[in-house]
Amino acid sequence: MKFIAKTLIISILSFVIILFALFPIFWLLRLSFMYPADALALPPKIFFIPTLSNYHYIIYNCNFIKFFLNSILISIGSVTLSLFLGTPAAYALSRFNLRRKNDIQFYFLSARMGLPVVALIAFFIQFHALNLLDTYIALIIAHQTFNLPLVIWITKSFIDAMPTDIEEASLLDGCSKLGSLLRITLPVIAPGLITTAILAFIFSFNDFIFAAILTSYNARTATVFIYGFFSPERGLEWNYISAGAMLLIIPILIFSLLVQKYLIRGLTFGMV
Amino acid sequence: MKKNFLTSPIFLLLPALFTVFLVTIWPTIYTFYLSLFDQNGFIGLKYYMDMTTDPLFWRSLQNSLIFISISVTTEFLLGFSIAMFVYKALTNKMKAIMKSIFIFPIAATPIALATGWRIMYHPVFGIINYFLGLLHLPAQAWLGSSLAMPSIIIIDIWQWTFFISLVLLAGLEKLPKEPFEAAQIDGATEREIIRYLTLPLLKNLMITVLLIRIIDAFKTFEIIYATTEGGPGFTTLTLNIYAFLTAFRYYHLNYAAAISIFLLFILTLLVFVLIKQMKVE
Numbered sequence: 189m190k191f192i193a194k195t196l197i198i199s200i201l202s203f204v205i206i207l208f209a210l211f212p213i214f215w216l217l218r219l220s221f222m223y224p225a226d227a228l229a230l231p232p233k234i235f236f237i238p239t240l241s242n243y244h245y246i247i248y249n250c251n252f253i254k255f256f257l258n259s260i261l262i263s264i265g266s267v268t269l270s271l272f273l274g275t276p277a278a279y280a281l282s283r284f285n286l287r288r289k290n291d292i293q294f295y296f297l298s299a300r301m302g303l304p305v306v307a308l309i310a311f312f313i314q315f316h317a318l319n320l321l322d323t324y325i326a327l328i329i330a331h332q333t334f335n336l337p338l339v340i341w342i343t344k345s346f347i348d349a350m351p352t353d354i355e356e357a358s359l360l361d362g363c364s365k366l367g368s369l370l371r372i373t374l375p376v377i378a379p380g381l382i383t384t385a386i387l388a389f390i391f392s393f394n395d396f397i398f399a400a401i402l403t404s405y406n407a408r409t410a411t412v413f414i415y416g417f418f419s420p421e422r423g424l425e426w427n428y429i430s431a432g433a434m435l436l437i438i439p440i441l442i443f444s445l446l447v448q449k450y451l452i453r454g455l456t457f458g459m460v
Numbered sequence: 461m462k463k464n465f466l467t468s469p470i471f472l473l474l475p476a477l478f479t480v481f482l483v484t485i486w487p488t489i490y491t492f493y494l495s496l497f498d499q500n501g502f503i504g505l506k507y508y509m510d511m512t513t514d515p516l517f518w519r520s521l522q523n524s525l526i527f528i529s530i531s532v533t534t535e536f537l538l539g540f541s542i543a544m545f546v547y548k549a550l551t552n553k554m555k556a557i558m559k560s561i562f563i564f565p566i567a568a569t570p571i572a573l574a575t576g577w578r579i580m581y582h583p584v585f586g587i588i589n590y591f592l593g594l595l596h597l598p599a600q601a602w603l604g605s606s607l608a609m610p611s612i613i614i615i616d617i618w619q620w621t622f623f624i625s626l627v628l629l630a631g632l633e634k635l636p637k638e639p640f641e642a643a644q645i646d647g648a649t650e651r652e653i654i655r656y657l658t659l660p661l662l663k664n665l666m667i668t669v670l671l672i673r674i675i676d677a678f679k680t681f682e683i684i685y686a687t688t689e690g691g692p693g694f695t696t697l698t699l700n701i702y703a704f705l706t707a708f709r710y711y712h713l714n715y716a717a718a719i720s721i722f723l724l725f726i727l728t729l730l731v732f733v734l735i736k737q738m739k740v741e
Contacts, residue, residue, distance in 0.1 A: 198549045202558070205542060209561050209622060212576040213568065215587065219579065228585045277476035280469040292473065295480070301675055301731055302484050305703045306720045309494065309713055310487030333483045340476060365467035396571045396682050401708055411571045415686060418578070426579050433572035444567035445560060451567060452626050459668050 213437060219430035227427045242431035252432070255413040262324050262399075262409060263392035266331035267339075267385050273332075274339035275381065279369060281340070282347040283355075299337035300457050304397050307333050312401055322404045330398040335388045341458040342387065342450065346380030347373065386447045387454040390440055410436055488724065495718035507718035517719065519694050520702040526609065527698055528677040531616040536670060538617065539624025544654075546625065547632045559629070562622035570619070574686035577615050578603075581687070605692045612696050615683045620676075624669055631665040632658070667738050671731065678727050699723045 219227050221238040246252050280286070281293060311330050312321075320326045354376065358368045374381075399409040414436060417429045444451055465471055495507055511517045546558050565573070580587050581602035589599040602611045635658070643653050659666075681700055684690065690697035690705060697705075703723060707716030 201545060202550065202554065205545075205558070206561055208618070209565055212573060212580060212618065213564055215580060216572075216576040230585060230590060232587060232590060273476045273479050276472035280472035284469040286469055292477070295477070299480060299484050300672075301728060302488075303679060303700070303720060303724045303727065304681070305700055305707070305716075306491050306724050307483065307487040308704075309707050309717050309720060310490040312707070313494070313713065314487075314490070329483065332479055336476060336479055336483070369467060390567060394567075394569045394571075396685075397704070411569060414571055414575060417575070418686065424585070426585075429575050430579070433569075433575045436569040436572040440567060440569055441564060444563050448560060448563055451563060452623070452630065455566070455623065456627065456668070456672055459672070 216430040216433050216437070219426050220434045222427050224425070224427050227430075228424065242427045243435070245428055246432045246435065250413070250432075252410070252413065252435070255408050256410045256435070258324070258403075258407055259393055259410040262327045262331070262407070263389045265324055265328040266335055266392045267388045269328060270332060270335040270339040270388055271343075271381065271385060274336055275343050275374075278340050278343035278347055279373065282344050283352070296337045296340050297457060299333065302333060304333070308398060308401055311398070315402060321402060322407050324407055326402045327395075327398060327407060327409070330402060331392045331395060334391055338391065338454060338457065339384055339388055342384045342454060343377070343381065345453070345458050346377045346384070350376055383447050383450050386443050387450060390443055390447075390451075391454075393436075393440060488721075491717045492721050494714050495721050498714055507715050508722065510715070511718060511722065516694060516697065516702060517699075520690075520697045520699045523609070523694075523696060524678065524698040524700070527613060527616070527680070527696075528674060531613045531620070532670065532673045532677050534613075534617050535621045535624055535673060536666075539621045540628055540666075542621065543625040543628035543632060544658075547629055555629075559626065562626050565619045566623050566626075570682035571686055573619070574615070574683050577618075577683070578687050581611060603688055603692070605695050608688050608692060608696045612684050612687060615687070616677070616680060619683065620673060624673065627669045628662065628665065631662050635661055664738070667734075671734055674734075675727065675731065678723065 220242055221240070222233075222236055223239055223241070226233050226236045277296075281289065286292065307330070311326070315321050315326045350373070355368050355372050358372045359365065363371065394411065395409070396411040396415065399412050400415065403409060403412060414429070414432050417425065417432060422429075447454075496502060496504060498507075546555055550558065583589060583599060583601050583604075586602070588602065592599060600607055602608075639657055639661075640653065643657055648656075679700060680698065681704070684696055684698060684701055685704070688696045690701040699719065700723065703716050703720040706712050706719060
């Protein structure tokens with residue numbers, strides 16, 4: 189009897205926690221399949237005729253593909269640049285005895301404290317002067333503020349976890365240091381690099397504050413596009429807004445489930 | 461010689477060091493420089509003096525402190541309780557499911573999540589007021605002036621409680637088993653075990669996660685901007701939003717620069733004080 193009561197309480201609590209965590213996303217998902225009249229119906233309909241017309245509308249009538257593609261290309265550009273710059277730095281921090289190693293590590297870590305709005309004001313003026321506003325390049329550079337330190341920290345933790353003997357053996361066999369880095373270290377940490385890339389992609393794709401100011405139309409990202417639906421005249425088009433929101437949420441959730449274990453490490457910059 | 465140079469630590473580090481400088485330190489210097497000027501020329505620290513008599517500045521500082529203290533405290537208490545519950549009461553399979561679910565509010569695109577909350581908070585067609593109606597409670601203007609602050613705090617709590625749970629859960633799972641077994645054999649109660657074993661062993665992790673949350677709470681942007689834009693009537697205007705709107709809605713970039721530099725300054729100061737406190741203990 190006591191056992192049953194305990195199981196019941198645990199089940200109810202688990203249910204409440206799951207409901208709290210998922211409800212807003214579930215609610216958007218549900219709205220995204222509804223006709224406008226159903227979306228605003230009170231009391232909310234439990235049974236309704238589902239439709240894909242909202243997704244059709246967002247994808248074909250709103251230039252969504254362009255903005256979504258912008259988001260993806262900017263994220264890929266930003267991740268590539270971060271990996272290209274960050275991986276060698278992570279290797280150096282992990283494999284060499286540097287004199288000011290702690291200072292350098294703190295320097296990279298302190299970027300975690302940085303305030304986007306401070307950087308944004310400077311970026312806005314300087315990119316304007318360089319004629320780079322509303323280009324991919326502007327956002328790819330701006331996203332380095334959070335992605336480059338992230339890549340260095342996460343990649344370093346993967347290299348730290350790799351035993352040094354294979355590298356040492358390759359050096360003894362006459363492989364150059366550079367050869368050892370390219371032929372031994374990189375292939376071994378490749379899965380780690382992919383994980384890092386996905387993490388950085390998520391942060392880049394989710395960015396709104398930089399994209400809202402540094403782009404206008406040509407480089408507008410999907411997040412800025414979604415925000416555009418908040419104008420007063422579109423305010424109650426919940427069926428469309430939710431379909432748009434789900435088109436952003438679903439791919440990111442799939443990615444984040446792939447790198448689940450490392451997401452927390454990414455958010456805490458390897459501190460946890 | 462050339463090959464050695466290519467793998468020298470300086471050559472490997474330099475591009476990253478330079479780029480981080482270019483995107484973090486240089487913009488900070490430049491923004492600070494901007495804050496010392498107005499349209500007519502150099503004014504020194506005048507804008508920082510102006511801030512002390514700017515009622516909106518004080519209002520947003522107060523709002524920031526209220527927002528951060530209430531949301532971070534609640535997230536921590538709730539997050540810890542959920543972590544303990546999942547760790548103690550659930551089977552391994554349920555634990556794994558919970559951990560996946562907890563990722564959702566953290567990782568999903570914040571601006572898209574904000575649309576969901578905006579829809580749920582809607583005064584007429586929103587689901588929250590509908591539920592209140594079922595309980596015979598009056599409908600509320602969730603994003604109206606008197607409830608806007610609690611409403612955005614609720615969104616923040618929803619987004620970040622599970623982050624704290626996941627961090628602490630990872631910590632709990634890494635704890636050594638022996639002291640707990642010993643305590644049980646010695647007949648310690650559940651409460652004593654938490655008080656004298658779990659909490660002290662997790663202390664550093666707890667301080668770290670609190671530090672991270674405080675830093676991030678200062679930077680909260682999307683959920684406020686996309687639901688209330690700091691309003692109505694400045695009730696949810698935090699320093700971060702105030703700096704942003706001053707710069708990019710009212711195009712008063714120099715004054716916005718001063719506000720944002722001040723915000724960065726108190727943030728840095730706070731972090732140093734907290735880290736020092738950590739080291740002392």
